[in-house]
Amino acid sequence: MENEFYTDEFEQLLKEKADQFSMYPSKRVWHSIYNNLHPSRRWPSVVISLFFISSLMFIGYLNTGENSITRQINNSSSISTISIEETTPPSQKINNKIRVLSYSKAAQQAEAQYNNAFEDVITNETDFYTYTIVKSNRPPYLINALTASSDIKLSTATPETNNNQEGVVQTVNTYIKSNQIFADIAVSNKKNKTGSSKPSDKNKTENTPYKGNTDDLNLPSANDATAILNTSDKQAETGLTKTTEAKITPDSKDINENNALKAEEKAWIENYAFQNKPAAKKWKGRLGYQFYITPAVNYRKLTTKVKGSATPFANGDINNSISQKPGFGFEAGLGLNYAVAKRLQIKAGVQFNYTNYNISADQASHPITTTILMNDPSTGYSYSAARTSTTSNTFNTPAARPVTLHNRTYQVSVPIGFGYKLSSQDNVEWFAGATVQPSYYFGGKAHLISTDLKSYVSDPSTINSWNLNLGFETYMNFKLGTYNFQVGPQVRYQVNSTYKKNLALIEKPYAIGLKFGLTKGF
């Protein structure tokens, strides 16, 4: 009977504490619910997606041209350097630059370490010792910066140190303000203050509407947070404070006096802290790697860029003067996917591409002299350059010795892009995605039509080494246990001509394929 009474008390306690606990969901949850309930109002997502694609294309374009991003970064770096130099006395220029860089990097690491420990202290009072261990490894300037927020040290420090310390304090405060744990604690504390501590029956919680309002939460301000940090800081140095002592049982005083933990206790705490690391789980759950292969049919579109020439080359659609057929190619690659949101993934990887295009020709019995049309880079005017040929165009005449010429390229690309989940049901998801693919062409064959359209000239050196491709795809994703299988159509389009700029012939191939992918999470 007595046992039952105590058991009920224990259950009552669990129920009360669990009911007091609440958390604030991230905004993406409501956005997802909203999109699900009002599918017709999804246009912002579409606009954002289009903007994202455009941005990626623009970045890709900059990478292939003369306006490289590296150059822009160098420019912006020099601007920031100048601004630092302008506001700093000449004697401190170099020192300040080094200090700002090293300080910010070290402060970030220290801040992360400190916050992890602090979070453990808040969520788990016995983890105070873990915090103490972490704290002892903090760089001294972080401790100074945190302590200096009470403005005593700031007033006596040099102006340079003030700036650095204030910067770190602001960084820490910003982090604390945005840290979800404070919202949770605030809710929990609010409930403790205002909520009833009387035991209630099981149905009471279910039948009692929640009276709380999100607006009346007393979230700590930046100053409060700093004050908490300072208090915690001092607590860590002097041992447990009165408040902490009041919260834990009298037995813990022994631990405080000895200032040491039993090996078993320490192992348990460390294990607990390890198992409750949110960052690691978050990272693991979102990242996956993928292998894919896409058999494709390659097409091409030929155009000409002629100035001041009256050859047949310049007249009409050149595609109508060549006997050509699409060829088979493929791409295969490895990539990483990272889910930045519930519906949005970004991805990057490395892929190999083989493209092929077929031309019907007639094998000549002996080499013949011919020309190909080129453009003078300085004047822009076209001119004919002499070449030799061993194959003839068979567009209007039957071939005596028919032969198929293969315009091939071998490429290595770095596709960077995204996938957007359009819909999902059970274990099937529908995605649409796009990639920009800076590509290096490391080999291939190029058969160019001659100026008089009668012969083909083989000249692989005319192939551009660098190019940019765009990939567009839509695919179904099937969840098969720990693996995901993707299948869907894909279009790949080459932005710039296959041939170098001094050629009057412009070739822009595109491929339509079916992609098969296998993804696994880390």
Place this chain on the structure above:
Amino acid sequence: MTEELMLSGCLRNNATAQEALYNRFSPRMLGVCYRFAKNREDAEDMLQEGFIKVFSQMHQYRNEGALEGWIRRIVVHTCINNLKKNKKFSDSIDITNAHSIHIREEMIPSIMQAKQVVECIRSLPLGYKTVLNLYAIEGYSHKEIASMLDIEESTSRSQYTRAKSMLEEILIRKKIIQKPKKKTNFLGAV
């Protein structure tokens, strides 16, 4: 916005009313999901799925009980369904020295953070914490739990006993409650 306005708005698929209802109940419901889920992300997924069900089934709410209770039942069922997709609850997890520790009122300190207790519950094995959540906190009977999780009623009872025992052990380790002193008779002998 009053509850009546929210309800009528939600029935008309009004986005403002839906958002108001979501803002009012989502923090508590996320707390519920968090107790069942492996991590915060999973909890948010469960919450999202739960609220979509709430809004799509709003016409079934008959004003017979508190709205929060109705929402809570849907959310809990969503959590269970979500967990059932991946795990079998019939897999019993044995623990050594599973013994019941009697809790005395004086052992429980008056100041105890809800988050600490929730984190302790979450640290239990999946089967244990699910049964404990459903029985001790959500107020379901063992028969209902057995039906929800597709397990035997006796399994639910044994899982709960073990879960409680393990939780007590964790709470003691974390100094949230104190280990009970051995009972003595009036002469002081054990």
